[in-house]
Amino acid sequence: GAGVSQSPSNKVTEKGKDVELRCDPISGHTALYWYRQSLGQGLEFLIYFQGNSAPDKSGLPSDRFSAERTGGSVSTLTIQRTQQEDSAVYLCASKSPNEGWGYTFGSGTRLTVV
Amino acid sequence: QKEVEQDPGPLSVPEGAIVSLNCTYSNSAFQYFMWYRQYSRKGPELLMYTYSSGNKEDGRFTAQVDKSSKYISLFIRDSQPSDSATYLCAMSAESGYSTLTFGKGTMLLVSP
Numbered sequence: 001g002a003g004v005s006q007s008p009s010n011k012v013t014e015k016g017k018d019v020e021l022r023c024d025p026i027s028g029h030t031a032l033y034w035y036r037q038s039l040g041q042g043l044e045f046l047i048y049f050q051g052n053s054a055p056d057k058s059g060l061p062s063d064r065f066s067a068e069r070t071g072g073s074v075s076t077l078t079i080q081r082t083q084q085e086d087s088a089v090y091l092c093a094s095k096s097p098n099e100g101w102g103y104t105f106g107s108g109t110r111l112t113v114v
Numbered sequence: 115q116k117e118v119e120q121d122p123g124p125l126s127v128p129e130g131a132i133v134s135l136n137c138t139y140s141n142s143a144f145q146y147f148m149w150y151r152q153y154s155r156k157g158p159e160l161l162m163y164t165y166s167s168g169n170k171e172d173g174r175f176t177a178q179v180d181k182s183s184k185y186i187s188l189f190i191r192d193s194q195p196s197d198s199a200t201y202l203c204a205m206s207a208e209s210g211y212s213t214l215t216f217g218k219g220t221m222l223l224v225s226p
Contacts, residue, residue, distance in 0.1 A: 004157070031211045040122065042202065043158070043216040050211050059213075091157055095211060102148050102204070102214070105157030 002026075004106035006092050012112045013082055021077045021109045025094030032075050033095070033103060034067055038088040046090075049075065082113045117141050120203055120217030129226050133190040137203035137217045140184065144205040144215070147179050149188045152200045152219065161201075162188065193224045 005024040013019050025032050034046040045059035049069040060066070064082075069075040079086055089110050093103035120137045127133055135149075145166055150158035162177040164170045164186075170177045176189040186205075190197055200221045204214040 033213065035216075040218065042118070042120070042218040043204075043214075045213045045215075048211070048213055056213070093157075101146070101163040102150070102160040105159070107155070107157045110155075 004092055004094050004104055006090075006106035006109050008109060009107065010110045010112075012114060015084060015113055016081055018078065018080045019082055019111065021079075021090050021092075021111070023075045023077070023092030023094075023106060025073065025075070025092070026096070026104060027073075029094035029096045029104070030072070031095040031097075031103075032069055033093045034075070034077050035091045035093065036088045037091055037108070043091065046077070079111075082111075084113050087111055087113045117215050118203060118205065118217040121220055122218055124221040124223050126223045126225065127193055129193060129195060129224055131193050131224070133193050133197070133222060133224075135188040135190075135201050135203075135220050135222070137186050137205075138184055139186070139205060139215075141205075141207070141215070142181075142184065143207040145181075146206045146209055147177070147186050148204040148214065149175075149177060150202040150204060150216075152202060154199075158202055190222075193222075195224050195226050198222055198224050 032049045035043040048056040064080045067077045089108040091108045093105040149162040152158040167181045174191045178187040200219040202219040203217040
């Protein structure tokens with residue numbers, strides 16, 4: 001596609017429920033990143049996938065968070081037993097091997113836990 | 115102390131003003147510096163990037179890096195209402211696929 005696509009764009013869920021957020025990176029982009037942007041906070045790194053290498057999960061805040069990337073393309077971020085502090089915008093980005101700088105971000109999924 | 119500090123603003127200026135946006139950082143290993151612009155309800159988009167110290171100019175935008183002071187700046191000349199957005203600085207120690215460390219962002223409002 002033309003850009004990084006994320007779905008849903010908005011998600012309201014009840015505390016304690018599980019949610020899945022989807023990211024479709026730009027075709028041919030081998031690297032995929034998940035970041036979280038909370039109100040008044042900067043972007044917080046969550047997890048990073050690069051090709052067939054083991055993902056860098058060092059930013060995941062708790063074991064309730066997990067992510068997978070199937071076939072080197074689409075990625076799903078799963079949050080189990082959601083808490084109110086999980087409310088944030090979850091941003092996905094991808095990067096081409098030919099792109100020297102920065103990433104291309106999607107528009108994000110705005111998650112609200114009530 | 116956070117690794118990257120950025121004044122959240124908002125910074126309000128009249129159209130045509132020169133805008134200065136700044137970040138300070140503590141990690142001396144950072145060598146790659148970027149500025150992203152984020153419009154409301156959109157993802158950040160890469161605006162400018164620089165390596166190590168020095169200046170880089172692109173149209174109305176100039177990025178400056180002073181590694182000795184651990185201080186980076188983005189200048190916007192002849193600011194326009196369409197420049198109203200949140201500006202995030204980002205940096206990394208390595209090139210390639212390394213993760214970026216972001217500032218919190220400065221909200222800029224340019225009034226006509």
